[in-house]
Amino acid sequence: MKREKLVEYRGNRSQAVMAKMYGVSQQCWCKWENGENKPSVVLMKKMEMDSGMPMEVLFFDIFNKKNL
Numbered sequence: 001m002k003r004e005k006l007v008e009y010r011g012n013r014s015q016a017v018m019a020k021m022y023g024v025s026q027q028c029w030c031k032w033e034n035g036e037n038k039p040s041v042v043l044m045k046k047m048e049m050d051s052g053m054p055m056e057v058l059f060f061d062i063f064n065k066k067n068l
Contacts, residue, residue, distance in 0.1 A: 001035040005058050009051040022046065038062055 010018050010033070019029040022043055031037040039047070044055040056063040 001061055003033055003035055003059060003061065005053060005060065006033050006047075009047065009053060009058065021050075035061055 014026075015029045015033070016026040019026045022029070022039070024039075024043075028037070032039055038044075038059060044059060047058055048055040051058065
């Protein structure tokens, strides 16, 4: 499941640029976008602050498992 809001937050920046911002590999960022993995709560909180979107929106699938 693609995390559209996370992709939207990335915008025109590459996955490598975003990964560097959060101290992870590009492959790790890619897995986050594709819903294969999730970041730590600390990183989700940082993304929430940086993006202006609640982590529950950025990672909707994690916080709304009943809807899957």
